[in-house]
Amino acid sequence: MACFAQLLFFSVLITFIAISDAQEGPFLPDSVVLPVRKDVSTNQYVAKIFMGNEELVPTKLVVDLAGSFSWMSSSTSSSPSPKKPFSCCSLQCSMAKSSSCADNESCTLQAENPITKMVKFGELTEDMVSVHVNDGIKIGSLALIPHFLMSSAPALLLRGLGNGVKGMLGLGNSRISLPSQVAETFGFQRKFSMCLSSSNGVVVIGESTYLSPPNSDVAKSLMYTPLVVSESKKPNGYHFQVKSIRINGKKLAIKEDLLVRATQISTTVPYSTMESTLYSAFTEAYVSSAIAMNMNMVSPVAPFEFCFGSEWLETKRVGPNVPVVDLVLQSEMVKWRIHGRDSMVFVSDKVMCLGFLDGGLNPKASIVLGGYQLEDKLLEFNLATSMLGFSSSSLSNVENRSCSDFNVLKIPQKANS
Known part of the structure; x- marks a missing residue:
């Protein structure tokens, strides 16, 4: 019952914040653009996002189509002090569908390294993330996702990943995967396109009708x-x-x-x-x-x-x-x-x-x-x-x-x- 009351309160609060933001006229790009590079030493496809707001920290993550959420090494954070994890009673934890949660405990998720098949528990948290966007005029502008939900994970889970990689970027069909969070933040349809190559590729979330090589349909x-x-x-x-x-x-x-x-x-x-x-x-x-x-x-x-x-x-x-x-x-x-x-x-x-x-x-x-x-x-x-x-x-x-x-x-x- 305590969890239900808290969830109801958080739901009303987030709705109020969303309405307030809409009245301020938020920046709404056409799409989010994630350049993807193939790591030839591991055959992994690596995307880059930027952690933080004013001081952007480039963060490399392996693209995972089966990942229901993104996870990063607990040492990867733009904040100078550790962020407080969400509780099991939070709306965010409900969205994440934690399978091991109880009242008044921290919300934990099972983070998996699909390369080594290793699984470790990590706490649900959030950070500020910036991504490249197409704003209808040019491609490459950066836009902020202010409350990006992800899971922390011990550094041990990074074994088997490419050099400099800090975790996995989840593109799965869930409420806290990257496509879903981007769609919620910028008002996109819940869809994305992907085109990989042996060198450079791309993931585009949102509008992708322009996504073609020159003179191609x-x-x-x-x-x-x-x-x-x-x-x-x-x-x-x-x-x-x-x-x-x-x-x-x-x-x-x-x-x-x-x-x-x-x-x-x-x-x-x-x-x-x-x-x-x-x-x-x-x-x-x-x-x-x-x-x-x-x-x-x-x-x-x-x-x-x-x-x-x-x-x-x-x-x-x-x-x-x-x-x-x-x-x-x-x-x-x-x-x-x-x-x-x-x-x-x-x-x-x-x-x-x-x-x-x-x-x-x-x-x-x-x-x-x-x-x-x-x-x-x-x-x-x-x-x-x-x-x-x-x-x-x-x-x-x-x-x-x-x-x-x-x-x-x-x-x-x-x-x-």
Whole structure:
């Protein structure tokens, strides 16, 4: 009862503050723009935000599509003195959906490092965060999120992350993920777009109709499929249903129940994985198709199991001439196509390997599309309508372009320093 009374009070107070801010005419940009750089030593995608208000502290965080909230090392704070954590009775804790809370205690969340799978408890707190925005005139201005909710975490949780990284940036479907907090702060729709590359990429929260390389309409030609809740019932990740798999147009002969667990999109898994039985059937069919195309198998190179000689292989705009993989979605007309550019990883000048790995016998998803297969694809996550938009093929396949060509990345040099 005590918690309920406090929550009611905080709810009324926050509503009053929101009305007061609206009367003052808050700055409302069109979108928030997060440049993303790939850390080649770890294959992690790293974004940068700025902590604080007057004195901005650049803070590097690994992008996590499955993260329901952001967490940072407890040493990462713009405040000269530690911030008091929220109590379990706070509205903020209710929004965070803490699973281990009691009256009059600090609100704690389970912060996870998805690379090492380590989980530690951290306290829910807030800080001032500045992000790049598009204000309708120019890109690169900084706007403040004054009460950014996040979890603190011990430095131990940083193990396995890239050099200088201070935590994880959660882009999941929850009330305190970055897209939701940005939408609440600036009045956006709850949607964001992402375009990763082997070097520079971008995440755009809010309006992204301008998000295209010069003289391109790729953002207007997306295909769409419903986002679904996975069997694990975790609402924070993004999943869609694959109905069948085709290799060079031939349907893979597998039991339907192998695809029951929805396919997950992941920015923290470097290369796509498949459930063991599905992986075995997929790789057997793929190798058979590759041999029929006169591709020569060579010794595997870890972590990959199937490698081929590339020295004399024909190369096209879509990459090396290898079997084409189609993930067929709600109909034969809607498919996620994987050409050689997306499927083959070059490990040397003469050897390339199939960029799919065995995901084990009981994974949470039948297929996990990893970062390598997401590069140079434009993805749009609409949390309000639960739809995923995606470019039908890699941008480099269609227009010989990369996500690093997007105008949205040409922000002032000072902001990138």
